[in-house]
Amino acid sequence: MVCNLKNGSCSKCGGCCSNILPLTNNEKNKIKKIIKKRKLKPSYHIPLNGFDMTCPVLDSNSRCRIYEDRPNICRVYRCDKSIEQGAVEFYRSLTAKAKPVIMRDLFNE
Numbered sequence: 001m002v003c004n005l006k007n008g009s010c011s012k013c014g015g016c017c018s019n020i021l022p023l024t025n026n027e028k029n030k031i032k033k034i035i036k037k038r039k040l041k042p043s044y045h046i047p048l049n050g051f052d053m054t055c056p057v058l059d060s061n062s063r064c065r066i067y068e069d070r071p072n073i074c075r076v077y078r079c080d081k082s083i084e085q086g087a088v089e090f091y092r093s094l095t096a097k098a099k100p101v102i103m104r105d106l107f108n109e
Helices: 025-038 072-076 087-097 103-107
Strands: 020-023 099-102
Touching: 020 025, 020 072, 025 103, 099 103
Parallel strands: none
Antiparallel strands: 020 099
16 A cells, blocks of 8 residues: 555545554444445455555455444544644543454454
C-alpha cells in the first residue's frame, strides 16, 4: 500500500488501517453482525515484512467494505492528526472508552 496523502486530505489508500483497533463493545457487536449478515470473509494482504496487520475488512483495492458502518476510531482518524495540537490526548480519550480488538477475531466469534 502506498499513502497518497496530499495536503492532509485522505486518498483512501487504506495504509492507516491496522488489524488492532480500539473498539467499544457496541462497535464490536455491530461489526460482527455486519460480517455475518453480508457473509464477509476476512481479506489477506501479502506484506513485505511477513506480518499481515491490515484490517481484514479492506477489499483487494484497500477500500473498506464496511465504510458506512466503520468504527469511531476510523471516522475520526486523520493522517495528519499526530502533528495537530492535542492529538495525543484525543486518542487517549478514545482508548479510555474502548479496548483493543484484533479485527480478524471478529470473523471467528
